[in-house]
Amino acid sequence: MPAQYQIPCECGAMLVIETRQAGERIPCSCGATVEAPPLRKIRELQPIQQAEEPTSAWSYRHGVLTAGLLAALGLALLAGWFETTKPAPPAPFDATIYQKSAAEGIDNLTPLQAWALWKQRYEPLAVSGLQPMTNQENQIRDLLIARSDKYRNGLLIAAAAVAVITAGAFACLPK
Secondary structure (H helix, E strand, O other): OOOEEEEEOOOOOEEEEEHHHOOOEEEOOOOOEEEOOOHHHHHHOOEOOOOOOOOOOOOHHHHHHHHHHHHHHHHHHHHHHHHHHOOOOOOOOOHHHHHHHHHHHHHOOOHHHHHHHHHHHHHHHHHHOOOOOOOHHHHHHHHHHHHHHHHHHHHHHHHHHHHHHHHHHHHHOOO
8 A cells, every 4th residue: 555644734634645646736625725745745744654454363273273173073073972872781681580581481382382492492502501691682782882882982082183183283383
């Protein structure tokens, strides 16, 4: 922006001129015209202090900080989603309930059904001995819980890493 100078009018108002207006007639708001001094004399006048243009408080640093924190927040929210949607753990094994349901089931069996149950459940005992009871539904549920916990923990670690990297970048970038 070119330098600006002030010259007085007869009415007492100060007119603002630029160097390119040297020697011209400048109209005042009172209706009078004031002749601007020649270029040599204009350069001898005190220039008007230009107000510095305000700089934005937003910078590249702030953009990096915002993007990093939003990414960390997104990862943390995704981890929270995995935590809230994981299945409930299976109920603990209660032998009395199992014994009661088995007794009721055996009492209602026909001889042919009892023979089929013996072949299915007890004949393998004679071959391989006692094995831990497994419930496929509980195994699948345990697998889903473990997978959900693994994803949640990985996402929380990633969110923490993004937050630390963002804080480091914010501290290192020029202001």
